[in-house]
Amino acid sequence: MGWSDVKRMLLPVLFLLLPALVASQSDYQFACVLALFVSVILLWFTEVLPLPVTGLLVPVLIALYGLMPPKSAFSSFGSDILFLFIGCFLLGKAMQKHGWDHRMACWMFTRQFATRSSGSLLVVVSAIAWFLSMWISNTATCVMLTPICLGIIQVLEPYFPSAKEQRSFTIRILLSCAFASTMGGLATPIGTPPNLLAIEFLEKQGLYVNFFEWLKVGLPVSLFMILLLHLLLGRLFPVCELELQGVRAHFRQEWEKRGRIRGEELQVAVVFLLAVLFWTLPGLLDSGLGKEHWLTSFFAPFSLSVVGILAAVILFLLPTPDGGTNLAWSDAQDIDWGTILLFGGGISLGTLLDHSGFALEVGNVVLPVGAGLAFTVCISVFLSILLSEFASNTASASVVYPVILATLMQNEFSGMTTMLILMAASFGASFGFMLPVSTPPNAIVFSTQKIPLREMIRAGIYFDICGALMIVGWILLLL
Numbered sequence: 069m070g071w072s073d074v075k076r077m078l079l080p081v082l083f084l085l086l087p088a089l090v091a092s093q094s095d096y097q098f099a100c101v102l103a104l105f106v107s108v109i110l111l112w113f114t115e116v117l118p119l120p121v122t123g124l125l126v127p128v129l130i131a132l133y134g135l136m137p138p139k140s141a142f143s144s145f146g147s148d149i150l151f152l153f154i155g156c157f158l159l160g161k162a163m164q165k166h167g168w169d170h171r172m173a174c175w176m177f178t179r180q181f182a183t184r185s186s187g188s189l190l191v192v193v194s195a196i197a198w199f200l201s202m203w204i205s206n207t208a209t210c211v212m213l214t215p216i217c218l219g220i221i222q223v224l225e226p227y228f229p230s231a232k233e234q235r236s237f238t239i240r241i242l243l244s245c246a247f248a249s250t251m252g253g254l255a256t257p258i259g260t261p262p263n264l265l266a267i268e269f270l271e272k273q274g275l276y277v278n279f280f281e282w283l284k285v286g287l288p289v290s291l292f293m294i295l296l297l298h299l300l301l302g303r304l305f306p307v308c309e310l311e312l313q314g315v316r317a318h319f320r321q322e323w324e325k326r327g328r329i330r331g332e333e334l335q336v337a338v339v340f341l342l343a344v345l346f347w348t349l350p351g352l353l354d355s356g357l358g359k360e361h362w363l364t365s366f367f368a369p370f371s372l373s374v375v376g377i378l379a380a381v382i383l384f385l386l387p388t389p390d391g392g393t394n395l396a397w398s399d400a401q402d403i404d405w406g407t408i409l410l411f412g413g414g415i416s417l418g419t420l421l422d423h424s425g426f427a428l429e430v431g432n433v434v435l436p437v438g439a440g441l442a443f444t445v446c447i448s449v450f451l452s453i454l455l456s457e458f459a460s461n462t463a464s465a466s467v468v469y470p471v472i473l474a475t476l477m478q479n480e481f482s483g484m485t486t487m488l489i490l491m492a493a494s495f496g497a498s499f500g501f502m503l504p505v506s507t508p509p510n511a512i513v514f515s516t517q518k519i520p521l522r523e524m525i526r527a528g529i530y531f532d533i534c535g536a537l538m539i540v541g542w543i544l545l546l547l
Contacts, residue, residue: 469493
C-alpha cells in the first residue's frame, strides 16, 4: 500500500472527525450544524469520496450528530421530485437504447440548411444539444454528440486551409456542444438537477411552480444564452467558410444505415410527446381556465413526478418484436443512480440548514436584512455561479438555496419574488463554464484532448459574466 492509498483513506476520516472534534469543544449555538456542513463541503469539493457516497452520508451524519431523528433525516430520499428524476432518467435511457436521439441528430445533419456553411453547422450542433438537454441529462446529451462532433472534424480535416483554422473550428464546435448541453437544461424544470432542487425547496415554503410557469421564465434565458454562445464563440474562435458536401454525405450514409424507423423508436417518441403534453397541460389549463374549472381539477393530480413515473412504467409495458418490452429492468440498472443519491443528500442538507436556523444566520451575513432587491438578485446569481465552478451543480445548489430562502423569508419578499430569485439562483448553479470539473459536459469535451485548458477558461469567464448579467437583468425585468 503506497502513500497515495493511505492518503486516500485518511482524508475522508479526517474531514469527518476533525470538524466534529472542534465542535465538541465549542459553545457556539450552531457548532454541530457547522461541523457537519464543513465536513460535507470538504468531501464534495475535494471528491475524496464519490459524490453519491457523500450524498448518502449526509442523513447518516445528521442522525449521528443528533440534529434530527433518523426517520426525518432520511425522509428527503422519499421526495416526489427525486422520483421525477428517476422517471426522466428512464425515459432518456429508452431514447438512447433504441437510438431515437441519434436518429434525430442524423436527420438534422442531412438537411441542406444544416450544412450550408460552417456557421450553420455550428448552429445545428448547438441547437440539437440545447433541445435534447431540455429532456435528458446534459451528460447523456454531450456523451452522444461529442463523437458526432469528432466525426465532423475528421470529415472536414482535408478542407481546412490551415492548422490554425482547424484548431479554431475544433475548439468552437466542442465548446458549442458542451455549453449548449448545459444551457438547454435551464428551460425546463426537468432539464437539470438544480431546477428540481429549487422546486423542492420552494414547495417546502408553500410555493408551487408548475412546468409551464418554469418554462415562461427559463426558456427566454436559455434562448438568449444560445444566441450569446454563438456571438461569443464567434468572436473568440472565428472560422472560415468551408465546403460541407462531405459532411452531408457522411450523415446521409449514417441515416441510411439506421434503416426505417422501428416500432420501438416510435413507442419512445409517442411516450415522450405524451409526457411533455401532460407536464405542460396542467399549467396551461390553470393559466387559461383558472383553478376552479373542472378540466383544471381533473389534470391537477398529474404532477411532474406522477407523469415522469407513469411515462417510465408505460415503457416497461410496451411490447417489442423480439418478445421483450421497450425497457427492461437491466436498462434501469444503468441509469445515473449516483445523481439521484446526491440529490437526496442535497435535500437532506438543505432541510437541516433551514430547520436549524443556520441558513438564516449565514444569510444575514451574505444578504443582510433590508438588502435591496437588485443587490439580493445579484448576490444570489453570482454566489451560485462561483460555487458551481468548483463543485457539482447539485452540491452548489444544496448549499446556496437554504441561505437565500432564509434571507428572502426574513425580508418578507412576496411569494412571486421569492420564486423568481430562487429560479435565478438555480440558473446560476447550472453555470460553471470555466473548468473541466465545473460541469460533466465540460469534462467530456476536455477529455478529447482537443481543447487547451487556457481556451476553456477564457471562453468560460466571458460566458459566466455575460450570462450572470443577463439572468440578473431578466429577473429584475420580471419583478
